[in-house]
Amino acid sequence: MASANHQSFNIHEWMTMFNYIPEPILITELNADGSMTIVGANRSAVIHSGYSRNELLRMTPEDIIDKKVWDQLNDIDLLMDKKSLKLESVHVQKDGSKIPVSVNVQLVELDNNRTIIINSYRDISDKKDIQTLLETTDQQLQSLFIYNPDIIFMLDQKGNFININPASEKILKYNSNELLQKNYTDIIHADDLERTNREFNIILNKQTVQTKLKVIDHFSQTLQLDLTAVPIIVDNEVEGVIGVARDITEEGKIKEKLQISEQRYRSLLENNIDAVLSFDLQGRFTYVNKATEQMMGYTEDELKGKPFIDYIVPEEKERTINEYNKVLNGNANQYETCMLNKQKVRVYLHVTIIPIMVEGDITGVHCIGKDITESKQFEEKLNYMAYHDYLTQLPNQYYFHSKLNETIKIAKQNNTQFSIFFIDLDRFKIINDSLGHDYGDILLKNVANRLKSFADDNASIFRYGGDEFIILAENTKQEEVTEYVKALMKLLVKPYELDGMDIVATPSIGISMYPADGKDQETLMKKADNAMYFAKRMGKSNYQFYRDSINSKITGNIGMESLLRKAIDRNEFSLFYQPQIETKTNRIYGAEALIRWHNEKLGMVSPGEFIPLAEETGLIVPIGEWVIKEACRQNIAWQNAGFNCFPVSVNLSIRQFYQTDLTETIKRIIQDSGLDPQFLELEITESMAMDSETSSVILKDLKNLGVKIAMDDFGTGYSSLSNLKKFPIDHLKIDQSFVKDISADVDDRDIVATIIMLAHNLHIKTIAEGVETIDHVEFLTKHDCNVLQGYYFSKPLPAQDFENWMNNWKKQ
Template sequence: MTLSPNQRFTYNDLLTIVQQIPTPMFISEVTDAHHITIKESNLAVVKITGYPKQELLKMSPYDLIDKDLLRKASFDQKKISEDTPFMFESIITKKDGSVTPVLFQVIIITLSQNKKYSVTLIHDITDKRNTEVLLEKTHQQLESLFVYNPDLIFMLNKQGDFTNVNPANERILLYTKHEMLLMNYNDIIYEEDLESTNQKFNEVLQNATVQVELRVYNKAGEILTLDITAVPTINDGQVTGVIGVARDITFEKEMAKQLQESEQRYRSIYENNIDAVLSFDLNGCFSYINKATEQLMGYTAKELIGTPFLPHIIPEERKRTAEEYAKVEQGIAVQYETCMLNKQQEFVYLHVTVIPIIVDGKLTGVHCLGKDITEKKKFEEKLNYMAYHDYLTALPNQHYFHHKLKELMETEHSLEPFSIFFLDLDRFKSINDSLGHEYGDKLLKKVAERLQWYTPGNATVFRYGGDEFIVLLQQTTLSKTTEVADQLMTSLSQPYDLEGIDIVTTPSIGISVYPQDAQDSKTLIKKADNAMYHAKRMGKSNYQFYHDSMHSKIQGNIELESLLRKAIKRNEFSLFYQPQIGTKSNQIYGAEALIRWNSHELGMISPAEFIPLAEESGLIVPIGEWVIREACQQVKNWQCANLPLFPVSVNLSIRQFYQSDLIPMIRKIIEETGIEPHYLELEITETMAMEAESATIILQELKNTGVKIAMDDFGTGYSSLNYLKKFPIDHLKIDQSFVKDISYDKDDKDIVSTIIVLAHNLNMLTIAEGVETAEHVAFLKEHKCDVLQGYHFSKPLPPQEFESWLKNWVKSENE
C-alpha cells in the first residue's frame, strides 16, 4: 500500500512512535567524537535512568555512563566519525546514584547539510552479568593489571591507532590519555626505527607474539628506548588489534653504553682531569693520586702514597671530615666542602666528592674528587662582605642589622633587655647640597668613626641608609642607655675637620627599649624611628625615648599626604627621561623614566620627599600605575612619530611588586597602549628579592608577559647568589655611589669590576648609573660594562626636550 501525501507521518507521529517503543532509545546530535548532545528520548529512557526528560535533553550520553568506568573504557573513536554502527557494554548511573549494567547499541546517521545524529538503544543486561561481579572483579583486575602497572600498557586497533593506554603512559611518555587516543603509534616512533616497527606490527596482526626494542619520542621531544612485548587481540577467532606491554629501558641502555666506555673514562678521569682525583685504602691512606693532586697539594706522589690524608685537613674540619668518611665506609657517596693546608701551609678550600669503591659487594677502597674552590670562596667572602656591610663607611648595613636583631630576639636569652638608637644627622642635606656629595661622604665616614670610637664594647653600630645610623646596645639598663645617649650627643656634636673646613652636624636620636616598648623587631624599629622624628620636632640636636604619646612620622605629614592624594587627579605628575647609551654601538639603548611632582600649593617637590610618604601611605600603588601607563603611552607616541624605539625602564616599589593584581594591570596597560611588551623594563631592588621564593614566582610571571626586568642599585642591598642566578633578570644596574669615585678609589673600582664579572657570569647585562665624566666612560668601557647612564650624556629631560636630544644624538652618530 502506498501512502498519499496527506497520509505521511508528521513529526509528532514519529515522536509518538519513538515514545511507544519499549526499548529505551534516545537520539543525539554529534558535533564531533567529544561533543554529543541528547536531542530526543522515549519514556523508557526516563524509566531506566530516573532522569526527567527535560534533564535528559540537557545532557550528553557520556553523562549517563559511570564516571569511573568511562575513564577506563576503551573507545575506538574513529567509528563515530566513520558512521559505523557499534555496540559496547557499560554501566548506567541513575539519577538516584544506583547503577544498571547495559548494552549500548549505537547507529550513526548523516542527514542533510552533513549533520550527524546517533540513535542509541539501551538494553538492560542485568540478568547476563551480575553488577557486583562487574564492579568488583573487573574493576579489581583492571586496577591491579592495568592502572597500577609501572610498565606501559597500550591497545591498538588494526590501523595502529591507540584505543586505550594505562596511566604509566602519561608518566613516561608525558602525553595525556586523551591526547594518545587521538594518535597513531607511528606518531611517536623514532624515524630510524619506523620501518622495523611496522614490520613487527604486521607480524602481530598475523597472529604472532613479538618482543622488540625500539626508540620513541615522548611529548618533550626526548628519545626513550622501550622493551616491548606485543600480542594480538583475538575476538571470535579474528585478530582485531594489538595489546602491548612496554618497559622503559632508556636508563639501562645508557648504563650499558657507559659501561662500554668505562675503562677509557676511568683512566681519563684520573690522568686528564684538571681537578684532583685520588684514591684511599681502607685505612684512609693515599693509594693513588693524579698530577692535578700533586700540583694542588705541593707534594709528589712518592711523598703521599701510603700516608694518611687526615693530617692535611685543617684541625677545625677534621672531625666533620672523619664523620663524612665514615659514611663512605658504609657504602654512601658524599659531597661536602672542606679546607686543607698544602705543603706551603697555605689554606686550600675544596669541594670534594667521596665515592666508595665496591667490588663484588665489598668495600675495597675510596675514590675522591677534589675541586679547588679557593678563589670562589674568596669571591663569595667578598660578596658576602658587600651584602652585609656599607660600602662607604665599612659599617654593618641595614640587612646585617635586621639579621642581628632577629638572631638576638630568637636566642635563649631573648628576654635580656637591649636598646635601639635610631640616629639621623641634622642639616646633612644642606651640607651635602652646598659642599657636594664628596664632602657629604667624607662627613659620613667621620661620623661612623666617632660612633665606633665612643660606643661601648656591648654596642654595635650600623649604617641604616643615607645619613641614618643605628646603634644596638645589648645587656643594658635604662641608666646605661641614657649614659650612652649623652655620650653620643656630646661626641657627635663636635666639629668635623673636612680638608680644613670645620663642619658641625648634630644628631637627632630616637631610642626604643626591648622588651618594654615592643617584642617584635618591626615595631621596635618603628618606635625608635618615631622617637627620632619626635626629637627633630623638639628642635633637633637631642635624644628622645619612645613613649606612646608621640605622633608617628606619617601623622606629621598629613598635609603633604593630602596633597599627594590629589596630585594624580590634578595632573601634577610628569615623567622625565634619562637616556642609556650602549658602550659597543654608542647608540641609544634605552631610557629611564623618572617621576616629578609640581604641586599647585608647594611647587616642585623632590622625589626623595614624597616617594617615602607614598610608600608608607600606600599611594605608591596608584602613582606607580600612572607612571607605567604614562611611560608606555610615551613609547607609543614616539613610535607614531617614527622615532627610534628602545625600552623605557620604570621603578617598581616593593608595595607594587607584591600587589596581587600587578601582572593583570601591566598586561592591561600594554594592551591598551598598543606597545610591544619588550619596550617596557621594570626595575626592582635587592630588598624586594629578599623573599626569594615568592620573588622568583612573581619575576617569572612578569617575564612571561614579555617585559624586561632590571635589578636597580645592585650592591647596596642584599641578594643571595643562589637565588639571583635563578631570577629571570635582563640587567644589573650598578648604583651611582660605586661609579662616582671609580677614577681614583680602588675599592669602588674593585666593586664595579666584580659586579660586571658577576653579571656576565649570570648571563646578564650591566647598566652603570651616575656616569658623569670621560674617565668614568673609559673605565667602564675597559671593563666591558654594557650600558651607561648619567649626566655625561644628558640629565633627565621632559619628553619634548628628550626628543630633541635624541634627534641630535642620532644625527651626530650618523655624521
C-alpha cells in the first residue's frame, strides 16, 4: 500500500486560500467591552461590500449592517450561548445600496483569550427557497388570523362554525368549543335573522356581503358588528364562508378583512372592497389586492418592491412613518393618512396595520386601507365654508379673529408691529338699492378681486361682512403703512364695470396699529372701526389713522344722532332758498330749498355733518317729508303775498325715492298745502336712477301728479342716453364741479357745452349750479344754458331775506 507524504500549509498559503473562498467572509473580534471590530475580510467580501480591505479593517459590523436590522440582530448574549447562528440580514454597500443576505455566524474562542466571530454570507436578493416561502406565507396568514383584534370566523355550507380566531372568543364571550358546536343563526339577534339568512345565501352564490348586524354574546348582551363576509372558493366551488366582523358597539371604527390562508383566505383578500396590502420590514410593497390597484391606479407589479412612503403626501410623511414604526414593535395600530394615486389625486385613508409574526419574529406588516376621501372632502368643505365668505371666497370674520389672535401672539413674541385696515365702501347701499342685489354682489366680487391682486405676502384679506373688508398687514411700520394705504386708495377709487356701466364705489379706510393703538383684539378692532367711521365723516373716499381725538368726535356723532331725532318736534329745522335766474329774461325762474339745522346745544350744524347721519340712521325719510311740506307751505305763502309764481325744488334722498308710499305721500302734501303741483320740483341724482326700469316707473308716477323733475349733479354719475330718454325729466342740473373751472379748463368747457347740447336735443332745459363770476354767466349764456344758480346772484337765504332779495331783484 503506497503511502502519501502530507505537507502542511504555511500561513501565506492559508491566507491565499481564505482570500479565494467564493463566499464573502468577514472575521470580527469581540472586544472586552462588548464592541466588535472587523479584523479580516476575504476577496469576495471586498467585492460584495464595495470597500477596500483596508477600509473594512477600520470598520465595525454596525457600519455595514442596515441600522434597523442591526438593532434587531445585535444580541451578543444569544451568540455566546449558542456559539453559532444562522440568520438573515441586510448589508449596506459603499454606494449605499442595501443587499439582503443569509448569514452563518460562528463564534470561536482562541487560546489567547481572544474571541473571534466568523461571518460567512450569501446574497439572497434573487433566490428564495420555495418551501420556506410557502411556510412563511402560511405563518404570515396564521398570524393574521391569530393576532387580528377583529372577529374572524369560518362557516361551512350549512352555516356551522368550523373555525374561529381568539378575538372571537374574547368578543363573543364563548370559548372555541362552544362556538364550534353552534350555527351562526344561534347567535344572530331576532331582528336581523331574516336579513342575515338572505345575505348568507348571497355569499354561497359567490358574492361578497358587507353589512351591520346585531348578535347575542354568551351573557345575552347585544353587540353591534360591522361584518364583511366572502365565499371560500376552492377549485371554483364554494366550500363555505369566511367573515371578518368588527365590534362597533363602542369603538365605531371599521377594521378590514384579513388574509387567513394561501388558498382559502386568498378569497378574503382578493374580494375585499377595501385595500389590503402587505409590506416587508423596510416598508416595501409585497402584496396588494385588486381594491388597492383600483384605488391607487397602479398594478401590483408596478408597486411591488417600492416603499409605500413614496406615495404619501409630503406633509404626512413624517407622521405616517412614526405611526407605521409602532407596528414594528409588535403592536397593531390605526391612524389616518393621505396618499397620491397615479393621477396625482389625493386619496385619504383610514389605515389598520398588523404585524406579521413568524416563529415569534416580525417578518412584515399587513395593512388594511379604508378610503375615506369623500368624508374628508366633505369635512374640509364644511370647514372651508365655516371660515370663508361664500360670495367672494375670501376668509370671513371668524377666520379673521382667529388670524388676528395668532398675529398678536407672534408680534408679542417677536416684538414686531402690524396694522389693521378697516375698509367700508362709501356708496354701496345706493348701488345695491338702486341696481339690485345681483349688481351689489358683482361689485363685492370685483372689490375682492382687486384686494387679492393688491395683497403681498405679508397681507391677509378678509370680508368682514356686508360691504366691509379688512386687510391684516404684518411686519409694518407707520411710514410703510402710509404708502401702502395711498396705493390701496388709488386702486379702489377706479370705476368698476358692471354690465356696461362704470360704477365708482370709493372706500373709507380706518387704520389701527399694534402695539401703538392697542395690544388686544377688541381694542384694535374698535379703534380701526372708529377711524373708518371718522373717515366717512370727513367726506368719505379717504383714510384715517386712529388717534385719540377721533373717539371724542365719534362719541359726538352718537350725541348728534340723539338730538337729530328730536329736531323736527323741536322745530329746529329751517329752509334756506337760493334763486334760479333765467338767462334770456333775467327773471326769477325758481328757487332751490336747502335745509338748515340750528340746535341750542350744537349751534348751526352743517348739512355735510347731519345729512349723512340722517341717511345712515333712516331719519332722512321724516326729515325729507318735512322739507317738502315746508317748501310747499312757503311757496303758497309767497304767492298769497303777491309774488310771481315759480317752482321751488327740493332734493329727494335715495331712501325717500325708493319708499313704496312716496307718490302717495307727495300727493297728500300737495293737496294739504293747496299748491299747484307744477310749482314743486323734485331733484334726484343720477346714481339714484341707476336701476332704470324701477326708476322710470317711480318718476312717471311722480310726473303724473303734475310736479317737475330735475336730475341733479348731472355729469358725475352713470346715466346713459337711453335712460335719459326714458325718464320724464324737465331739467338737467349741471354739477358745479364742471362750472367752477370753465374759465380756465378747456375740458370742463367742452363737458358743459356738450351737456347743454345733449339736453336741448332731448328737449330738456339745463340749470347750471355754482355760478360765481361774470365769466361763468357769459360762457353759460353764450352756450344757451337756460337757467343759472349760484353765489353770483345770491347765497342761500332764509325765507324773509329771500323775500327782500326778490323785491330788490325786481327793481334791477
